[in-house]
Amino acid sequence: MTSRFRGQVVVVTGASSGIGRATAHAFAEAGAHVVLAARGRESLEAAAEECRARGAEALAVPTDVSDAEQVRALVAATIARFGHIDVFVGNAALFAYGLFEQVPDDAFRRVIETNLFGHVNGIRAVLPHFRERGRGTYVLVGSIQSLLSAPYQSAYVTSKHAALGLADVLGDEFRGTDIHFPMVLPSTIDTPIYQHGANYTNQNSHPMPPVVSPQRVAKAIMRAVVHPKRNTYVGLAQAALVPLEFALPPLFHAITRPAVEIFALRGHGAPSDGNLYGPDDASNATDGGWRASARRKWVPVVLGAAAVGVVALAGGRSRR
Secondary structure, rough: OOOOOOEEEEEEEEEOOOOHHHHHHHHHHHOOOEEEOOOOHHHHHHHHHHHOOOOOOOEEEEEOOOOOOHHHHHHHHHHHHHOOOEEEEOOOOEEEOOOOOOHHHHHHHHHHHHHHHHHHHHHHHHHHHHHHHHOEEEEEEOOOOHOOOOOOHHHHHHHHHHHHHHHHHHHHHOOOOOEOOOEEEEEEEHHHHHHEEEEEEEEOOOOOOOOOOOHHHHHHHHHHOOOOOEEEEEEEHOOOOOHHHHOOOHHHHHHHHHHHHHHHEEEEEEOOOOOOOOOOOOHHHOOOOOOHHHHHHHHHHHHHHHHHHHHHHHHHHHOO
């Protein structure tokens, strides 16, 4: 796809870090004009400069996607600069670890406002422009948690489930047109979200293996634009759990909480709001540095989680 997007205009939210930053890089390398949006001005400008170094014309527009007016201003600034928008990648997301009762009301609401209403605001802002042009693609970046349960992630899972529902409805409503709403569902990705996400568990958070590079997600987003379809999975090992949840729900739900408690929450950590209420420019980067250690551990981790689930399931049956 070296020059597949040459001359196209691509907006990427959450572009100062992780998947968004990798996606902006990828579109820049493919010849697109890129507009980067995120809350943190310093890291956003750094990401835009990285895109310029890749030969792209890049515009940084500090934006909080939970604010509909700011998103409308983002769309207006893009059209004023480049004349049109071809692709809008809705990627901005916040994360909060904690049992449902541990997560404060305001923190839960903040995750929903960003992860769900960020899409709502983006689509409402860009859709009139897409209709006027008769074409356009809005990519919703969800998560494997759009389909699966994940204990200690109630706000995140709720927001991602809801975003998948939104994508499904829009796919039906715009079926047969040249306006598309593909959904990309990444598994665990090597991003700084675990370093700067909120955490109310009193333990440090770690990604559940296997960990996938953000560049793989960026490539999947580009494929979803070229060949739009409802759901594109990234990270097949965790995607394989989707049929397990529906085919063998007792086994799946026996595994989930023990797996999180054993492998994702380790070591003492002070409760923190993370970057919920303001950007953390210092921790923003394309990756979180998790892949090297995860690559050594994910096979025994997955096997261990499965063993825990089998034992828990057997114990549950013996008590009935």
